[in-house]
Amino acid sequence: MPGPAKTAIAYHEKYAQYDLGPGHPFRGDRFPRTWELLRERGLLDQPWLKVIKPEPASREDLLLVHDGRYVDLIFRLSEQSxxxxxxxxxxxxxxxxxxxxxxxxxxxxDAVLAGDVEKGIGLGGGYHHAGRDYGGGFCLFNDVAILVEHLRRRHGLERIMIVDHDVHAGNGTSDIFYSDPGVLFISIHQDPRTIYPGTGFIHQIGSGPGRGYNINIPLPPGTGDESYMKVLEEVVAPLAREFKPQFIISNGGSDPHFMDMLGSLMITAKGFHSITSFITSLADELCGGRYVLLIGSGYNPSVLPLSWLALMMGAMRLPPEGLEEPRSPPEEPSRIRKEVEKVIKELKETLSPYWDCFKS
Ligand SMILES: [Zn+2]
Known part of the structure; x- marks a missing residue:
């Protein structure tokens, strides 16, 4: 296994202002607390980790994806609080x-495409519920989609893969690229019949030229690390190998954790590490290592920093050390394993007209 990946991470102390208020599950202290943990673990002193203090995105950046009137609305609402x-x-x-x-x-x-680093981490990113002209679910502007459009315009990329591993379906990102065959969008999430945003079903596979490029993988509440990894191996990897992305973006935070308050998946910190390690190895195999991870969600502050650290360590190609948790999740029942196998089978059948890897 090669050593740690040269990585750029973006952080600004003002990220803490993304605080949706007392009583809201999205609080701003998530950022400094995670930063402190990175410091404690000595990661901020590593020569292979480059810290970027960002400049604010411009209105032009937002307009790469969003409707002008919607951008004006959000600026006006913000001014008026x-x-x-x-x-x-x-x-x-x-x-x-x-x-x-x-x-x-x-x-x-940009740092990844310039070749300065192999991996990029956008702390605080992943506002996947925002569409071109709507927000919701704590999200105002869809930074995942803005990054995709930026990479295409600025760097001329033609095939970008997004893996959305948040507990909620990435409905905004899905809508934005629904008819776009240049973006393979894969969302792995808790069954939308049981959680916000109530959409993200297997049969929603894209439209027009984008048919077959929008993949939803709904998992039953209770799904644990083992079944989750099976989905990555059996669905995500073959699609990625056939699509041959030039760049991989993934987004998600700690809301699939077994102790999270908003979700009912049963992922552990080690599981998070396995997820981003898996995506890292796909990036290493398929696109010269180019991978940006956006981390923002998570609603149990007691497990958030360790889970975010685990996600980052997987992307940085660090071994899963120091990720022990005070308790373990309940064992995944065999009923759940069978349900996930059914989901995988149905996905393969649904996608087989579009993907050789799923033709029997
Ligand atoms: Zn979420």
Missing amino acids: RPYDWETPCSPDILEALLLIIGGDLAVG
Whole structure:
């Protein structure tokens, strides 16, 4: 196994302003607490880790994806500190932090493409519920999609793969690229019949020229590390090998953790490490290692920093050491394993007209 990957990470102390208020599950202390853990573990002193202090994203960056009138609306609501919806507040501080986070995502993407580093980490990124002209689910602007468009315009990339490993389906990202065959979008999430945003089903496979390029992998509540890895091996890897991405982006945080309050998947810190290690090895095999990881979600502050660290360590190609947790999740029942096998089988059948790897 090669050593640690040269990695760029974007961070700004103002990220903490992305705080949706007392009583809201999305609090700003997630960022400094994770940063402190990176410091404690000595990662910030490593010569292979480059810290980027980002500049804010511009209006032009937002317009790569979003409708102008929608961008104006969010700026106006932010100025007036009025919420977008009941769970998605806006304020000058939140907007300032968000623009810095998006600027950070773009900066690490550029660093990877410049060849300065192999991997990029956009701390605070992954606002996958925002579409071209709507927000929701704590998300205002879709930085995952903005990064994709930035990479295409600035660097001329034609095939980008997104793996969304948040517990919630990436409905905004899915909508944005629904008819776009240049983006292979794979969302692995808790069954949307049981969780926000209530969409992200197997049969939603894209439209027009993008048919077959929008992949939803809904997992039953209770799915643990083992079945999750099976999905990566049996569905994600063959699709990636056939698609041959020039760049891989993944997004998600700690909300699939077994102790998270908003989700019911049963992933452990070691499981998070396995997920991003797996994606890293795909990037190493398929696209010269080029991989950007965006980490933002997670609603149990007691497991968030360790889970985020685990995600980062997998991407950085570090071994899964020091990721022990105070307790383990319940064993995954065989009923869940069987249900996940059924999902995999149905996915392969649904996608077989579009992908040689699934033709029997
Ligand atoms: Zn989520």
